[in-house]
Amino acid sequence: MGICDSCGDCIPTCPQQALSLQNGVISWNSAHCEQCDTCIQQCPRQSSPMTLTYTVDELMAITRKYAAFINGVTVSGGESTLQLPFLIDYFKAIKEAPDLKHLTCLIDSNGTLSLNGWQKIAPYMDGAMIDLKSWSEESHLYLTGRGNQRIKESIKWLANHNLLTELRLLYIPEKTDYLENIELLSQFINSLGESILIRINAFHQHGVYGEASNWRSAQKQHIDLFSKELIKRNIVNIKTPEIYS
């Protein structure tokens, strides 16, 4: 997903008139929104205008409202690490608050943050869940528009610092290249340490736009075959989907 530049192109596409420009910045009226996703489908930057802006203090107030009912917070996106200074301030505020000591601070990320960036936020985070959407550079480039060298470096760095909570692999039939590279992938995973949780996600066609809407959804047999190949290579801490489309 790209970053919204407030071009305003999505405003006329909204059937609920929930979008407008306020001082040159896109504004979303959540009370009018019917969650139809038309604006996302029409956005030339594959972004979303459905965002709200908070200061760290405002987000801390919201966090405190729910703190008694949760064990931690997970920031996701889009790509949450694109707002690294904000994340650092938010996590730091949680870690310094005596009444929020029970909350873990986790990041759900595509792994493209630099090692310098991970080093900056590491003192305030408890872990990260990282996506590796394909093994080879070329295949990853095809699927996501970017290579995966930096992502692999992030995964290794986080694992070495006991901050890799989960490695996520997205299985897309005929697209992802995990099985063709199963030996290299398994060696990589085994090098990360025994306790790393591998979560295999099944690609769902539903709700996907653009070229990917023509890709096949992954079924249980695809995931079972893939996890069997990992188990054969001593990777046993695996979570597979509960439901398939």
Ligand code: SF4
């Ligand atoms: S969401 Fe997309 S179309 Fe709408 S203002 Fe942002 S960049 Fe433009």
Ligand code: SF4
């Ligand atoms: S999802 Fe987007 S297009 Fe649909 S109602 Fe909400 S703001 Fe409007």
